[in-house]
Amino acid sequence: MHIPVKNNVRWVGKIDWELQRFHGDEYSTNRGSTYNSYLITEEKNVLIDTVWKPYAAEFVDNLQQEIPLDKLDFIVANHGEVDHSGALNELLRRRPDMPVYCTANAVKSLKGQYHGDWNFKTVKTGDSIDIGNGKKLVFVEMKMLHWPDSMATYLTGDNILFSNDAFGQHYAANKPFNDLVDQEELFSESIKYYANILTPFSGFVDRKIDEVLALNLPIDIIAPSHGVIWRDNPLQIVEKYREWAKDYQEDRIAILYDTMWEGTRTMADSIAEGIRESGANTTVTVINLAKTDKNDALTEVFRSKAILVGSPTIGRGVTHATAGILEMIEGMQFKNKKAAAFGCYGWSGEAVAKISSWLEKAGFELMNDGMKNLWNPDDNAVHACREFGKTIATP
Ligand code: FEO
Numbered sequence: 001m002h003i004p005v006k007n008n009v010r011w012v013g014k015i016d017w018e019l020q021r022f023h024g025d026e027y028s029t030n031r032g033s034t035y036n037s038y039l040i041t042e043e044k045n046v047l048i049d050t051v052w053k054p055y056a057a058e059f060v061d062n063l064q065q066e067i068p069l070d071k072l073d074f075i076v077a078n079h080g081e082v083d084h085s086g087a088l089n090e091l092l093r094r095r096p097d098m099p100v101y102c103t104a105n106a107v108k109s110l111k112g113q114y115h116g117d118w119n120f121k122t123v124k125t126g127d128s129i130d131i132g133n134g135k136k137l138v139f140v141e142m143k144m145l146h147w148p149d150s151m152a153t154y155l156t157g158d159n160i161l162f163s164n165d166a167f168g169q170h171y172a173a174n175k176p177f178n179d180l181v182d183q184e185e186l187f188s189e190s191i192k193y194y195a196n197i198l199t200p201f202s203g204f205v206d207r208k209i210d211e212v213l214a215l216n217l218p219i220d221i222i223a224p225s226h227g228v229i230w231r232d233n234p235l236q237i238v239e240k241y242r243e244w245a246k247d248y249q250e251d252r253i254a255i256l257y258d259t260m261w262e263g264t265r266t267m268a269d270s271i272a273e274g275i276r277e278s279g280a281n282t283t284v285t286v287i288n289l290a291k292t293d294k295n296d297a298l299t300e301v302f303r304s305k306a307i308l309v310g311s312p313t314i315g316r317g318v319t320h321a322t323a324g325i326l327e328m329i330e331g332m333q334f335k336n337k338k339a340a341a342f343g344c345y346g347w348s349g350e351a352v353a354k355i356s357s358w359l360e361k362a363g364f365e366l367m368n369d370g371m372k373n374l375w376n377p378d379d380n381a382v383h384a385c386r387e388f389g390k391t392i393a394t395p
Helices: 053-066 088-094 104-114 183-214 235-245 263-277 294-303 320-332 351-361 379-393
Strands: 003-006 009-011 014-016 033-035 038-041 045-048 074-076 099-102 119-122 128-132 135-141 151-155 160-164 221-224 252-257 283-288 306-310 338-345 371-374
Touching: 003 221, 014 053, 053 088, 088 104, 099 104, 104 119, 183 235, 183 294, 183 320, 252 263, 252 294, 252 320, 263 283, 263 306, 263 338, 263 371, 263 379, 283 294, 294 320, 306 320, 306 351, 320 351, 338 351, 338 379, 371 379
Parallel strands: 045 074, 074 099, 099 119, 160 221, 252 283, 252 306, 306 338, 338 371
Antiparallel strands: 003 009, 009 038, 014 033, 038 045, 128 135, 135 151, 151 160
16 A cells, blocks of 8 residues: 655555554554655665554565565665664565665664664765655754654655654544645644654754755655645644744643542632633633543643642642653653642642642742642632632733
C-alpha cells in the first residue's frame, strides 16, 4: 500500500488505528497515530524513516511490493526513536550493505538501541546528496526537536520538508493530508502534541525555525513522521509553532483537582464560580485529575495563564493523580504562568503546602499561600472559595 505525495514521492508508512498509548503509558493517542515513511524514486531511490518495531516485517514486505530492496540506494534515518527506526533491523537484515544517512547523535542512539554494526553515513546541517533528475536532499539538524539526534531532510525540486516529529500529530487518518481532515481534530492533536512533547524544548523551536527559514528553501509540503502531511498552506503549522514556543498562554485558568469525599471538588466548583462572578472574560476549565486524560489536562495547563491545583490530604501528601500531574507539569518547564493550591483536610493537612512548593519548584509564580479547608466546606467556606476565585481572576 502506498499513498502518492507528489511526483516521485510516495508515503509507505503504517496507519496505526488501534494505538491508544504511546511512549509506554505516557501519551494517550485517542485518535490512533501513523508512522510515516516516504519512498523517493528518482535516479537514486531513497527511503526516509521507517515504522514502529511491531510493524517491521509488514512494513518491509509492503516496501518490497513498491520497490525491490536491491534497488534502494540508501535510507535516511531522521531520528533514532523506535517508532521511526523500528524496522531498520528487519530492513538491514535483508539488505545489510544499505547506507544509513543520519546525524552523529543518531549513530549513537541507533547503536545504543539496536547494537548493529550498520553502514552509517554521518551528515550535518547543510550537507546534501544529489539524487538525480536535478534534485537533491539537503539535511538540517533539528537538535532537541525533540531528541539530540533529530534531523529534517529537504527535497529540492519538489520542495518537501521531511520534518520528522516536528509539526506532527498522533492522528490516524485514511487520507493523511491536512486539507482532507477535520480541522478541529487536527488543531487539537497538533497542540496536544506540542504541549506534551515539545514544551520543554521551546527555546530551541524558535531558533530552529529561524535557521530553517534563513536557508530560503521554498516549502510546498511539510511531511512529518506522524499524522497528516501539511500540503495546504504548510507554513500555518510553522506559525503555530512560533506562537506556542513563546511561553504560550491564552486568557484561561485551569482548575485541576482530585477529591476523596467531594470536599475538594466543592472547593474547585466554588472557586470557578468566583472567577465567573468576577466578570472577567477568562475561560475557566475544571478538571478532575483522576477522571480526565492526563495529556488533555497537561494541554489545558499549556493553554492557561494560571492554574489552581487542589488535592485533599491523604496520608501525609497528595493523591496519586495530583502527584502524577505535578510531576508531568514540572518536567514540562512551563514559563510565565501563575498558580495556587487548595484542598480539604481533616487533621494534619499537608497537601496545600506540598502542592505550593511543587508548583514553585516547577517554575510557576505563586499567587498566594493557597487555600485550606478543614473538613467539608460549609456555607462560609463556599463563600470564601468564591472570594478566592475573584482574587485569582483579578490579580
Ligand atoms: Fe521521537 Fe515519533 O519519535
